[in-house]
Amino acid sequence: xxxxxxxxxxxxxxxxxxFKDAYERNDKNWKSLKNTIINQFGRLxxxxxxxxxNKNVGLAVAPYLFMWNFQRFKxxxxxKKIDLEFYFKRLGVFLEGKTSEFEFFREKKxxxxxxxxxxxxxxxxxxxxxxxxxxxxxxxxxxxxKLLHIFAPYYFPLIDNSxxxxxxxxxxxxxxxxxxxxxxxVKLKEWLQKYHEQIGxxxxxxxxxxxxxxxxxxxxxxxxxxxxxxxxxxxxR
Amino acid sequence: MLDKDxxxxxxxxxxxxxxxxxxQYDAYPLAKNGFKNxxxxxxxxxxxxx
Numbered sequence: 001x002x003x004x005x006x007x008x009x010x011x012x013x014x015x016x017x018x019f020k021d022a023y024e025r026n027d028k029n030w031k032s033l034k035n036t037i038i039n040q041f042g043r044l045x046x047x048x049x050x051x052x053x054n055k056n057v058g059l060a061v062a063p064y065l066f067m068w069n070f071q072r073f074k075x076x077x078x079x080k081k082i083d084l085e086f087y088f089k090r091l092g093v094f095l096e097g098k099t100s101e102f103e104f105f106r107e108k109k110x111x112x113x114x115x116x117x118x119x120x121x122x123x124x125x126x127x128x129x130x131x132x133x134x135x136x137x138x139x140x141x142x143x144x145x146k147l148l149h150i151f152a153p154y155y156f157p158l159i160d161n162s163x164x165x166x167x168x169x170x171x172x173x174x175x176x177x178x179x180x181x182x183x184x185x186v187k188l189k190e191w192l193q194k195y196h197e198q199i200g201x202x203x204x205x206x207x208x209x210x211x212x213x214x215x216x217x218x219x220x221x222x223x224x225x226x227x228x229x230x231x232x233x234x235x236x237r
Numbered sequence: 238m239l240d241k242d243x244x245x246x247x248x249x250x251x252x253x254x255x256x257x258x259x260x261q262y263d264a265y266p267l268a269k270n271g272f273k274n275x276x277x278x279x280x281x282x283x284x285x286x287x
Binding site: 220 | 238241244247248251252254255258259263264265267268269
């Protein structure tokens with residue numbers, strides 16, 4: 001079994017089930033929805049993830065974007081039939097066209113380099129527009145931040161709606177715009193600079209950028225339903 | 238505001254929790270490695286689990 005197959009097998013969709021949503025609350029609907037999504041992603045993996053066969057960068061980011069942004073993909077499947085293979089291959093073509101921009105930012109660190117407001121805003125909006133076009137016509141700031149981050153992990157921070165709300169960046173239901181993302185970059189940079197002595201050590205120790213490590217902390221504290229993970233302690237199994 | 242030691246402990250503790258409860262679903266290292274080393278051809282996702 002490959003790493004990607006194992007990831008897919010272990011992926012627990014139920015953690016992302018929204019019981020406030022009437023459609024998802026229905027057991028039959030939920031089972032059907034999650035099976036459809038996972039089966040289609042499984043086919044994407046089976047058809048494309050072969051050694052030396054496909055170098056489309058959209059496929060390289062597919063497991064990450066799919067699993068880390070499952071809430072959005074769930075909505076795509078609920079709204080219409082979406083072809084994941086088409087989605088990620090088209091995304092790959094777009095991303096390859098942005099290689100020079102990613103390389104420019106990949107050399108930079110948020111903590112020590114200037115924030116390039118103009119270039120960041122432009123790139124954020126271009127990625128958001130592409131995800132909007134490939135998705136269901138909605139803005140995709142969370143997916144945009146994930147893509148920006150994976151191509152320049154020391155410069156672009158991650159953020160999702162729950163985290164944005166918890167840190168005070170947005171009010172409940174307020175979308176993360178390019179300007180708010182820039183505001184987040186400014187605030188995070190200012191905050192992290194207080195801990196500059198610890199950052200190098202932590203990054204070296206964990207082999208991740210401080211931006212990823214901070215996101216893990218925010219994710220644990222504000223995003224994932226940790227209650228759903230209690231079962232994994234195995235107390236009643 | 239966390240002091241410097243608290244910040245370090247927060248990062249370490251969060252990372253440990255994340256690794257235990259989210260790590261098995263975490264495709265981040267695959268994407269990170271895939272981009273760094275030349276997309277899918279050398280991506281970790283192609284290696285067999287041991």
